[in-house]
Amino acid sequence: MVEPAGPSFTFEGRRYPIPPGGTVLEALAADGLPSFQRSPRYHRPRAPLCGLGHCTGCLVRVGGRPNVRACRYSPADGDVVSTRNAWPSRRFDLLAAFDLLFPSGIDTLRGFRRPAWARGLYQAVVRRLAGFDGPPSPDAASGPVDPPTVRRADVVVVGAGRAGRAVAERLVAGGRAPLLLDRGRSAPAIPGAELLPDTTVTFLPPPGPADPPFSLLGFTEPARGLWIRAREVVVAVGSYDAALLFGSNDRPGVLTADAAFALDRPGAAPAFRAGVVFGAGPRARAVVERMGDRIEALIAPGAVPPELVRACSDAGIDLHPRSLLLAAHGRRRVRAVDICARARGPVARLPCDAVVLAHRRLPHVPILFQAGARMQWRPEPGAYFPVADSSGRTTVPGLWVAGSVAGPSTDPAADGDRVARHLLAGGPAPGAPPASLPSSPAEAPPAPPFPGEMDGYYRELLRLPRRGRWVACPCEDVLLEELEAVPQRGYRGVEVAKRYSGLGTGLCQGRYCLPDALLVLSILEGRPPADVGYITQRPPVVPTPLSALAALDPIAATDGGP
Numbered sequence: 194m195v196e197p198a199g200p201s202f203t204f205e206g207r208r209y210p211i212p213p214g215g216t217v218l219e220a221l222a223a224d225g226l227p228s229f230q231r232s233p234r235y236h237r238p239r240a241p242l243c244g245l246g247h248c249t250g251c252l253v254r255v256g257g258r259p260n261v262r263a264c265r266y267s268p269a270d271g272d273v274v275s276t277r278n279a280w281p282s283r284r285f286d287l288l289a290a291f292d293l294l295f296p297s298g299i300d301t302l303r304g305f306r307r308p309a310w311a312r313g314l315y316q317a318v319v320r321r322l323a324g325f326d327g328p329p330s331p332d333a334a335s336g337p338v339d340p341p342t343v344r345r346a347d348v349v350v351v352g353a354g355r356a357g358r359a360v361a362e363r364l365v366a367g368g369r370a371p372l373l374l375d376r377g378r379s380a381p382a383i384p385g386a387e388l389l390p391d392t393t394v395t396f397l398p399p400p401g402p403a404d405p406p407f408s409l410l411g412f413t414e415p416a417r418g419l420w421i422r423a424r425e426v427v428v429a430v431g432s433y434d435a436a437l438l439f440g441s442n443d444r445p446g447v448l449t450a451d452a453a454f455a456l457d458r459p460g461a462a463p464a465f466r467a468g469v470v471f472g473a474g475p476r477a478r479a480v481v482e483r484m485g486d487r488i489e490a491l492i493a494p495g496a497v498p499p500e501l502v503r504a505c506s507d508a509g510i511d512l513h514p515r516s517l518l519l520a521a522h523g524r525r526r527v528r529a530v531d532i533c534a535r536a537r538g539p540v541a542r543l544p545c546d547a548v549v550l551a552h553r554r555l556p557h558v559p560i561l562f563q564a565g566a567r568m569q570w571r572p573e574p575g576a577y578f579p580v581a582d583s584s585g586r587t588t589v590p591g592l593w594v595a596g597s598v599a600g601p602s603t604d605p606a607a608d609g610d611r612v613a614r615h616l617l618a619g620g621p622a623p624g625a626p627p628a629s630l631p632s633s634p635a636e637a638p639p640a641p642p643f644p645g646e647m648d649g650y651y652r653e654l655l656r657l658p659r660r661g662r663w664v665a666c667p668c669e670d671v672l673l674e675e676l677e678a679v680p681q682r683g684y685r686g687v688e689v690a691k692r693y694s695g696l697g698t699g700l701c702q703g704r705y706c707l708p709d710a711l712l713v714l715s716i717l718e719g720r721p722p723a724d725v726g727y728i729t730q731r732p733p734v735v736p737t738p739l740s741a742l743a744a745l746d747p748i749a750a751t752d753g754g755p
């Protein structure tokens with residue numbers, strides 16, 4: 194092959210040109226959907242699931258730095274990118290024998306009881322397996338090189354998508370100077386607002402009676418810790434496409450609509466050529482309209498609306514309404530899926546090279562749980578949303594929500610503008626709950642009707658015979674059987690399920706496993722998902738180097754800093 198002439202990085206001995214401003218994933222996706230790594234326990238091949246920087250499907254090692262997300266990392270000239278969670282190589286991994294040796298899962302938490310003399314060895318081996326990669330090399334572990342920053346801000350806007358930008362623009366027009374934080378690196382600047390790109394943030398500690406009441410801990414890639422004190426915070430972090438439970442649901446080629454859109458770039462080889470879409474809402478329609486020439490079939494858990502029927506008909510896409518997705522087939526990537534019509538229809542096999550998940554759009558809620566906002570389960574789409582009034586005020590004084598994190602939104606920019614207008618008009622005084630919002634559980638608004646569509650879907654699906662591994666938590670390789678064992682052993686609630694199985698403890702912080710785990714536990718425990726609860730969100734809610742935390746000066750932060 195021709196060696197690149199310009200800036201390049203090396204992956205498995207081959208040099209790749211660095212696309213301008215592009216990521217490792219974008220560079221490697223020029224050849225199609227890349228599979229970077231193996232899963233932690235069973236060493237199953239994994240590939241990007243989300244394309245957003247939230248899953249663990251694209252972790253690589255860059256030089257001595259482990260667990261770098263290829264979809265977010267812009268390589269530097271000369272970088273050496275590798276994968277370590279395989280031996281001897283990513284493509285031929287002898288450790289994949291664990292996938293065959295432990296068909297019912299590896300018990301990494303409790304070890305086995307007999308013979309007692311082998312218990313220590315067993316635990317040493319499985320604990321070594323139950324994790325990604327090794328520690329950073331000494332040079333990579335040297336920590337932040339930039340001095341930590343302590344900031345005070347009038348209003349912090351978290352998220353620079355359409356809603357967050359509309360909030361910031363309206364605040365600037367109203368004479369405020371918001372600080373806008375965004376995980377991405379390419380959000381355009383807004384005159385009058387300060388934009389910090391590549392920045393993740395968490396509440397530390399939950400908002401209290403101090404003035405200013407909000408203390409936020411941020412981390413700006415690659416090496417700056419950030420402590421922010423703010424009077425008001427607007428959370429506009431948006432939503433994402435959910436994962437789905439079925440056999441071999443972790444196979445390369447199973448990806449969310451977010452990832453399908455992220456990988457669909459000019460000049461790149463298509464991530465798939467003959468995919469199936471799961472879903473029947475606006476998101477599935479967007480996939481059909483943009484990639485209809487590469488979609489073979491649409492599988493819907495319920496009815497398919499007429500406009501989507503027409504779009505599929507125009508694109509020559511087969512329709513499978515009211516169907517269950519049973520299993521994916523293929524060793525290195527998806528080659529086919531098994532489906533059946535609901536109410537025990539016959540099983541049909543559909544050849545395909547990808548499964549695009551576009552059935553549920555869920556809000557990014559960990560930061561809101563962590564801020565102490567009251568949350569409420571909504572059966573459609575099957576997720577927790579913040580309790581907020583029409584102006585965007587939450588139950589935490591000074592904390593606002595805007596856009597699709599607050600609820601399904603058809604016009605996030607208009608939502609953001611509306612929230613900012615209310616904020617400018619004057620929010621509640623610090624320490625006083627908003628008048629129109631409940632201040633105790635007894636006053637909480639009535640729960641919406643239960644159950645939702647995916648609840649009925651899983652009730653039917655879980656009764657059927659299974660094939661392939663059903664991975665309930667891809668980050669930690671926790672199987673559905675392990676989740677089902679929790680209520681069988683007499684434990685109740687998702688927090689206990691997390692502690693028992695390890696589900697929800699991975700790098701995605703439960704984004705891709707908890708929504709379905711809540712539905713499954715709700716079915717098994719015989720009570721609504723809201724009663725199953727949610728896992729405790731402790732700071733930080735996004736991965737943050739310990740060195741970034743250690744470099745912060747708490748006294749300077751408390752006193753307002755420089």
Ligand code: FES
Pocket residue numbers: 240241242243244245246247248249250251262263264265452
């Ligand atoms: S594909 Fe990179 S984190 Fe999900």
